[in-house]
Amino acid sequence: MTELATYNFAYLDEQTKRMIRRAILKAIAIPGYQVPFASREMPMPYGWGTGGVQVTAAVIGPKDTLKVIDQGADDTTNAVSIRAFFQKTANVRVTTRTAEATIIQTRHRIPEAALQTGQILVYQVPIPEPLRFLEPRETETRKMHALEEYGLMHVKLYEDIARHGHIATTYAYPVKVEGRYVMDPSPTPKFDNPKMHNSPALQLFGAGREKRIYAIPPYTEVVSLDFEDHPFEIQTFSQPCALCGAKGSYLDEVILDDKGGSMFVCSDTDFCEVRQEKGHRGHLAANPAEAAE
Amino acid sequence: MRAATQVFEGGFSDAVLNSQEVFRALMDAMANPGLVIPVRDLVNAPAPLQPVMAAIAATLFDHDATVWCDKAIAGSDAATGWLKFQTGLELTSTPSDAQFALIRDVDTMPSFEAFAKGTSEYPDRSTTIILQVAGFDGAEVLTLQGPGIEHTRSFAPSRLPKLFIDQWAANRAAFPRGVDLILAGKGALAALPRTTRVLKREA
């Protein structure tokens, strides 16, 4: 407790929280629109999700249970550090279980388990502007959003088709929110895009370096950009998870040995563990009898 | 001196945790339009500020917040003194300059047009209008639809601004520009962000 007393609750000072809270309310009222905010220095480097951390810090309270994932895993250095940061500064409960969390801070994935009403998903966003790689000037991208000039974005996706025969963009695949703003879903795989549509959960996005907050309220239309003759499709995997046997979850390749052996397993470690606890087994899972000993 | 001291009493007993609690109610309300969210009485402010309206002010306002108050509130030195002391807000007499508006007399408030709607490039530079109402069991039941509402939601605040249906339709039509509403009742609050569509009236 003596150590806790040296921190502001959730690290940020109250004035900064108020500023972020005002931005969050506007972001929810204008789904997909990037609200500027005065991002603060955080005791971690920018690449570590300072935008998401600031959003979580402005929202979190003593009744919350926090889960932090990085590429779907709760046990990476980034996820462990952020979880420890909020345990230390806000003394909140933490969990790896998606179903038990009230706030889930994420980098690169949306959990496989369906989110519930009342849950808040906080995304760490490196580059919030979906038009940035087409137009580097902020004044111009502002105008394009204001005028709904999204033709360039379609041209970019269509060039993909011309070159590759399909839309080659697999991460940070742009979406249109509630028929108005084109939005970057952060570098999640496009596999996760359909989960953003009509989610019962509130989705908040924080970009620290770029100083932007945006949001998708629950039950909001989120449509991945596509073309009539080239409809949006998610990645599919030819095999089930090697550990839990799940079909239809997002898989990562894990190298097993230096001879090129590998297996494909769920990127969402909690999803995979819960399935294994329930007795689901993939073809490379430990023998259930051995595991029980 | 004694009177002056009384004016300034009645703020949050725990500024950090109380404001977090009220903010979460506000965020829930904005994310779920028309849903009535209970809030504890956490402050005690001078009339005509009711506890929930005053708690919202204490949660959102500071010296970076420009606030317009209607006559009932602006005319009370005790109320404006409390707000200034508790939040450090900056008062404005021009509704279109306000980031927030505090309204006690919903019947006689200016039209939504009088407030800031933001620009097409910065629609967030708009007024959030905070209305003080008696409750959410009014005779007129609105049916709401839009982001934050799975199908439809019924909403029956005890008071609404004049010509609300028409005014709100015009506000909705200006999207992404527009005002957002927060309604502060007794022990509860609710919100109508600019995205919400008011479908029809029921008896």
Ligand SMILES: [Zn+2]
């Ligand atoms: Zn698995």
